Amino acid sequence: MSDGIRSADVVIVGGGVIGLAVAWRAREKGLSVKVLEREEIGRGTSYVAAGMLAPVAEAEFGAAGKRLLELGLRSAEMWPGFAAELERASGGEVGLLRTGTLLLARDEDEARALERQLAFRQSLGLPAERLLASAAREREPGLAPTVRLAIECPEDHSVDPRLVLAALRQACENAGVEIRERAAVESVELDDAGTRVTGVILRAGERVPAGLVVLAAGAWTGQIAGLPSDAQISVRPVKGQILRLRDPAGPGLLRRVVRFQGGYLVPRADGSYVLGATVEEKGFELSPTAGGVYELLREAHELVPGIDELQIEELSVGLRPGTPDNTPAIGPGAVDGLMWATGHYRNGILLAPLTAELVVAELAGVPA
Numbered sequence: 001m002s003d004g005i006r007s008a009d010v011v012i013v014g015g016g017v018i019g020l021a022v023a024w025r026a027r028e029k030g031l032s033v034k035v036l037e038r039e040e041i042g043r044g045t046s047y048v049a050a051g052m053l054a055p056v057a058e059a060e061f062g063a064a065g066k067r068l069l070e071l072g073l074r075s076a077e078m079w080p081g082f083a084a085e086l087e088r089a090s091g092g093e094v095g096l097l098r099t100g101t102l103l104l105a106r107d108e109d110e111a112r113a114l115e116r117q118l119a120f121r122q123s124l125g126l127p128a129e130r131l132l133a134s135a136a137r138e139r140e141p142g143l144a145p146t147v148r149l150a151i152e153c154p155e156d157h158s159v160d161p162r163l164v165l166a167a168l169r170q171a172c173e174n175a176g177v178e179i180r181e182r183a184a185v186e187s188v189e190l191d192d193a194g195t196r197v198t199g200v201i202l203r204a205g206e207r208v209p210a211g212l213v214v215l216a217a218g219a220w221t222g223q224i225a226g227l228p229s230d231a232q233i234s235v236r237p238v239k240g241q242i243l244r245l246r247d248p249a250g251p252g253l254l255r256r257v258v259r260f261q262g263g264y265l266v267p268r269a270d271g272s273y274v275l276g277a278t279v280e281e282k283g284f285e286l287s288p289t290a291g292g293v294y295e296l297l298r299e300a301h302e303l304v305p306g307i308d309e310l311q312i313e314e315l316s317v318g319l320r321p322g323t324p325d326n327t328p329a330i331g332p333g334a335v336d337g338l339m340w341a342t343g344h345y346r347n348g349i350l351l352a353p354l355t356a357e358l359v360v361a362e363l364a365g366v367p368a
Helices: 015-027 064-089 109-125 132-141 160-173 218-223 292-305 305-309 346-365
Strands: 008-012 035-037 099-107 131-132 149-152 178-180 186-189 197-202 207-215 236-246 257-259 264-265 273-276 312-323 329-332 340-342
Touching: 008 015, 008 197, 015 160, 015 340, 015 346, 035 131, 035 207, 064 160, 064 346, 099 109, 099 132, 109 149, 131 132, 132 149, 149 264, 160 178, 160 346, 207 346, 218 312, 236 292, 257 292, 264 292, 273 292, 292 305, 305 329, 329 346, 340 346
Parallel strands: 008 035, 008 207, 035 178, 099 257, 207 340
Antiparallel strands: 099 149, 131 149, 186 197, 197 207, 236 273, 236 312, 257 264, 264 273, 329 340
């Protein structure tokens, strides 16, 4: 190259769970890979995430919901093998807990809604079981006696995203992926005809050439310039406030993930819990609010009163990347050499293994 910068086979824009998973798998295929992260690797939205692997619990009505369910089920099935391989490649753990998920109702209105949700899941042949309140409390004694009804999703599990991110970074480094932090991308670079990607331009002005570019920048994808209007994908930030709590007595308050109208509580093996999350259309606003925290704690307390004894370790705010229908954009773009891996909304952790497989198959020219 005339600018003296060595070209990579693949430049990945974004160093969250999606970008790192794609980088690791692409390097395994023998491709040279650079990851460009606007701030610090693995410290964006993925770092804030709760880590639920819950395609059954999150199943939604409609065509978009059906597509997301199909992707989620495929990726959830991949997670145990992906986790084991990642732990071997990195020497670290990812905190996979295969304990299932409970969907809870606290009153008659919510119970009727939960019955409809159960019928919907059963019509799709999904593994979901109706539990009376007494049976739910037998499984999770920490639940309030006022719980009215529950659905158990035994194949919906969780991981610790912070452990996953650390393991992915280590696996990438061990494999020879070049990682650059604080390398914000300003624009995609096209050839003179405007029909093929030739690299990216950093905000500082540096050109980074590449044969292929993967846009995995999450909520910040829309800030990357350079593409024709008809080749762009709309991605918006959706704010989520989330609390990290710890039980000074150690693990035991909950074993399963519990989900309820207005939030969820995700246990970790070490006695910590993740309570989330608000859903706010506030643009790139990142300030936590007293109202958001209050609502999360109030809703959770009604179903798991023992959270009153938990210590607050952290209050975080993340920006989920949402598309118009909240399904991800995965695969080739309208411009040659461009690959999308963004718009995962609330499912980035869940969909990381499948996204990496699909994108890398395209990069390597082998259909998945």
